[in-house]
Amino acid sequence: MGQLEQKRAVITGAASGIGAATAKAYIAEGASVVLCDIDDARGEALAKSLGDQATYVHVDVAEEGAIEVALEVSNERFGGLDVLFNNAGTPGTIGSILEASVEGFDQTMAVHLRGVFLGIRAGGRIMAAQGHGSIINTGSVAGLQANFAGHDYSAAKAGIIHLTETAANELGELGVRVNAVCPGFIATAIFGRAAGLDADQAQKSIELMAMSAADVAPIRRAGLPMDIAQLVVFLGSDASSFVTGQRIAVDGGLTTGRLYRDSLKNAPEGLALIRDAVSSMAE
Numbered sequence: 001m002g003q004l005e006q007k008r009a010v011i012t013g014a015a016s017g018i019g020a021a022t023a024k025a026y027i028a029e030g031a032s033v034v035l036c037d038i039d040d041a042r043g044e045a046l047a048k049s050l051g052d053q054a055t056y057v058h059v060d061v062a063e064e065g066a067i068e069v070a071l072e073v074s075n076e077r078f079g080g081l082d083v084l085f086n087n088a089g090t091p092g093t094i095g096s097i098l099e100a101s102v103e104g105f106d107q108t109m110a111v112h113l114r115g116v117f118l119g120i121r122a123g124g125r126i127m128a129a130q131g132h133g134s135i136i137n138t139g140s141v142a143g144l145q146a147n148f149a150g151h152d153y154s155a156a157k158a159g160i161i162h163l164t165e166t167a168a169n170e171l172g173e174l175g176v177r178v179n180a181v182c183p184g185f186i187a188t189a190i191f192g193r194a195a196g197l198d199a200d201q202a203q204k205s206i207e208l209m210a211m212s213a214a215d216v217a218p219i220r221r222a223g224l225p226m227d228i229a230q231l232v233v234f235l236g237s238d239a240s241s242f243v244t245g246q247r248i249a250v251d252g253g254l255t256t257g258r259l260y261r262d263s264l265k266n267a268p269e270g271l272a273l274i275r276d277a278v279s280s281m282a283e
């Protein structure tokens, strides 16, 4: 028996990367899934490949009222809603804050922070009324620490993490759990999109990203979408029924700081240099 038997889930950003891996994992664990995205061709093809327990709905998460359509489809087609994974995202803008455009800032905030707000509000209304449900939001290590990504993206992700906590505090006594997953460097198309590639070209950059991500964290391999999906399975399942309001990093240890092999292992030599320099100074 799967970990998510009888669960009905809605997943945004499900056509690619982390969302797509999560949709596959949810189906494998026995859930029914409404996949949502703006990349209709890829989303529809994936839903079709996942069989009768999956369906696709076009949802632009930045648009007020859009996610409600998917929640309704979950209700009509699968009989309700148990899990909402607010995961859709863009790379945000890159570059100096001194040159940043208001338009770029607003777009990043709209997809990430407003999108997650709209999702929590819509999903939370249904889940609070029925007295149970799990909402999972995709944060980022960029929302936990500065300088992992651009200004607007990092601020939006920090906002998502905080919104997760305030919503969890309010909705917990209504039976609704709200958690944030914070991926580290995960090999997906998002970096190709940041480089200006279109959706198809960006998919071709994934292997390259897996190679560049292989050595950035204490766990020496690239982070994969399925690494995040496994946590989202747990957070959507009853096994996590006492877990809410959490920001959980899945980052191979990236947020533990500068790699030991690059810094502290050389400390003895550095300390010896200090001793030598001081002892050579004239009294």
Ligand SMILES: NC(=O)c1ccc[n+]([C@@H]2O[C@H](COP(=O)([O-])OP(=O)(O)OC[C@H]3O[C@@H](n4cnc5c(N)ncnc54)[C@H](O)[C@@H]3O)[C@@H](O)[C@H]2O)c1
Pocket: 012, 013, 014, 015, 016, 017, 018, 019, 036, 037, 038, 039, 059, 060, 061, 062, 087, 088, 089, 090, 111, 138, 139, 140, 141, 142, 182, 183, 184, 185, 186, 187, 188, 189, 190, 193
């Ligand atoms: N890959 C990483 O290293 C990493 C790290 C931290 C956080 N994240 C976050 O993970 C989430 C998923 O990203 P990914 O890495 O799988 O990238 P991805 O580019 O493979 O997938 C993102 C998906 O979101 C969809 N999308 C974009 N704007 C949308 C909108 N307005 N409405 C609905 N769908 C939209 C895209 O079409 C795409 O299918 C994002 O929130 C991203 O910020 C990724």
